[in-house]
Amino acid sequence: MKPQTIERLVSIGLMLLVLGVFSQVAWHDFINFDDGIYVTENNHVQAGLSWQSIHWAFVSFDATNWHPVTWLSHMLDCELYGLNPAGHHLTNLFLHLANTLLLFLVLRTATGRIWESAMVAALFGIHPLHVESVAWVAERKDVLSGLFWMLTMLAYVHYCRKPGMVGYIGMTLLFAIGLMAKPMMVTLPFVLLLLDFWPLGRLKFSDDFAPPLKTLFGEKIPLFVPAIGSAIITLLAQSKGGAVGSFESFPVQTRILNALVSYVWYIKSIIFPRDMAVFYPYRGHSLTLWSGAAAALVLAAITALVIQQRTRRPFFLTGWLWFLGTLVPVIGLVQVGGQSMADRYTYLPSIGMFIMCVWGAVSIVKNVQYKRVVPATVGLAIVACLSVVAWRQLGYWQNTETLFRHALSVTEDNYVAHNSLGTLFLTEGDLDKAVSQYEKALDMWPDYPDALNNLGVVFMRKGLVKEAAGYYKEAVRKDPKHLVAHMNLGEALIRLNRLDEAAELYQRILRLAPDCGRAYSTMGVVLAKLNRMNEAVGSLNKAIEICPACPEFRNNLGRVLTIKGDLEGAIHQLRQAVELRPTYAEALNNLGVAFMEAGNLEEALYYIASALRVRPVYVKARRNMCRAASLMCGSSRTLGGR
Numbered sequence: 001m002k003p004q005t006i007e008r009l010v011s012i013g014l015m016l017l018v019l020g021v022f023s024q025v026a027w028h029d030f031i032n033f034d035d036g037i038y039v040t041e042n043n044h045v046q047a048g049l050s051w052q053s054i055h056w057a058f059v060s061f062d063a064t065n066w067h068p069v070t071w072l073s074h075m076l077d078c079e080l081y082g083l084n085p086a087g088h089h090l091t092n093l094f095l096h097l098a099n100t101l102l103l104f105l106v107l108r109t110a111t112g113r114i115w116e117s118a119m120v121a122a123l124f125g126i127h128p129l130h131v132e133s134v135a136w137v138a139e140r141k142d143v144l145s146g147l148f149w150m151l152t153m154l155a156y157v158h159y160c161r162k163p164g165m166v167g168y169i170g171m172t173l174l175f176a177i178g179l180m181a182k183p184m185m186v187t188l189p190f191v192l193l194l195l196d197f198w199p200l201g202r203l204k205f206s207d208d209f210a211p212p213l214k215t216l217f218g219e220k221i222p223l224f225v226p227a228i229g230s231a232i233i234t235l236l237a238q239s240k241g242g243a244v245g246s247f248e249s250f251p252v253q254t255r256i257l258n259a260l261v262s263y264v265w266y267i268k269s270i271i272f273p274r275d276m277a278v279f280y281p282y283r284g285h286s287l288t289l290w291s292g293a294a295a296a297l298v299l300a301a302i303t304a305l306v307i308q309q310r311t312r313r314p315f316f317l318t319g320w321l322w323f324l325g326t327l328v329p330v331i332g333l334v335q336v337g338g339q340s341m342a343d344r345y346t347y348l349p350s351i352g353m354f355i356m357c358v359w360g361a362v363s364i365v366k367n368v369q370y371k372r373v374v375p376a377t378v379g380l381a382i383v384a385c386l387s388v389v390a391w392r393q394l395g396y397w398q399n400t401e402t403l404f405r406h407a408l409s410v411t412e413d414n415y416v417a418h419n420s421l422g423t424l425f426l427t428e429g430d431l432d433k434a435v436s437q438y439e440k441a442l443d444m445w446p447d448y449p450d451a452l453n454n455l456g457v458v459f460m461r462k463g464l465v466k467e468a469a470g471y472y473k474e475a476v477r478k479d480p481k482h483l484v485a486h487m488n489l490g491e492a493l494i495r496l497n498r499l500d501e502a503a504e505l506y507q508r509i510l511r512l513a514p515d516c517g518r519a520y521s522t523m524g525v526v527l528a529k530l531n532r533m534n535e536a537v538g539s540l541n542k543a544i545e546i547c548p549a550c551p552e553f554r555n556n557l558g559r560v561l562t563i564k565g566d567l568e569g570a571i572h573q574l575r576q577a578v579e580l581r582p583t584y585a586e587a588l589n590n591l592g593v594a595f596m597e598a599g600n601l602e603e604a605l606y607y608i609a610s611a612l613r614v615r616p617v618y619v620k621a622r623r624n625m626c627r628a629a630s631l632m633c634g635s636s637r638t639l640g641g642r
Contacts, residue, residue, distance in 0.1 A: 032424055120354045254284040277407040318355065418437045460488070524537070585614040
């Protein structure tokens, strides 16, 4: 059979394998862990692709990151599918499928080996550790950056075979776009140097005809420049958002211990994946020097082995350094977030381990009598077992409750899982269950700001505004950069009619998050209540400038302009709010009021009646309907008398 035919059949097999294992994501829901930040509660993303949203994607540090290409992909999904989770999940799946096929193509082109390349691609395509990157909508950045990682590698392999400026520029552009999807791409130039050693053979320490390391490193400098820029921007974004842990909270010794143990945990999980969870609580503080020393010994032993085998089995050195190097940005030396490790961090690093295992196994059995049958049989058995485990792991991702109940069953002291379950029960209206979960989270971490904030939300739902404000204040005290707790505290102060305090708080919020449209909008409402109308209008206009497609902001401005007497401006803003959301009852009612103040009673009755059709039990709209009808009757009697 011709090699081209075999490649096509292998590609079809890989496609069917990945689709067969991951297809169930089409029936999964969004989850309440970061999916809100990226899609379900993000007005910029839900507005779809527009000049305003594209501009926001490139200037925003939302989600404590700078990844405009990822934002654009989510916007495109909203443009195509709205908030139907199936479309968003399927985009992740098809990106992962493309990555699997491209990985096969890259390895096949670089090594000339079909079956080894196919096995590495199969392991990458169905490994259970990759479930998180595919099944979690918020992890779009993983599979999207993976696409540009594979394309950049493929472009580099072609450039090495046929050097030229056009090919190099194309490769550099692909790399730069990938950095704008996820900054973990910064390690790719280092991986390209490893490919120079094996399989491309451009770097041979014993061959005078091969380019020296200095030359090959210099060749990568145009790639290191955007990589360094991306790293700096990422650190700024994460520091600004409060995601980077301080050295007081995470001492250097603790970080090193956690990094060493995590490396070994990742190796174990790649070889024998089990007890996988969406969140692993930070364990560095409980690690001993002995556990760190044991992990360091394991890593040192493997490193010594691959160096010793660098001539006979060069793929060991490439695969091992690929694995070690690509994990450096997320291994915890710079601690971001509260997790000790994460399955998603293995998405690209695991390829190095797969290369070591597959090419290593083939080299070991090459002298065995049945050298083709044995590795093929073992390989198929491994793929089958991993497929079953991945399918089962995918089942836990079907919704928030199954995901976090599973996390509680395989981890200890998982305060994030309890908090997320509490938020689920809060959404469902079961306040007692929500309180129970939040209290369990606080038992595990008494200073957990998210749980404190969420308890405040529960008390607000119960109408206990003063108690809610107390929890919000405590959350803000524990985390001075907790934007949601600040916003919730502001709403509580408004409800308590402590408007001067609220105005001062929103000034602090805007210093914390100067591009927060919701803060500008609510600030405008507060200023209007304080009768500072010109300032209120300015604040609301700023909110609309940040997010022109947010109907709530236009509704608030319309209300303020109506009070101010600018009825033409009010009607314009309220019409736009209704156009953006035709079932927006408050905006329909307020538009009716603006027409009523302008003396256009027919239009007033039409819009107020529309508000009542949307929400039949709407007291304000019924009162306005009676008022408008009374005015119309009075106008009719006056005309009749004349």
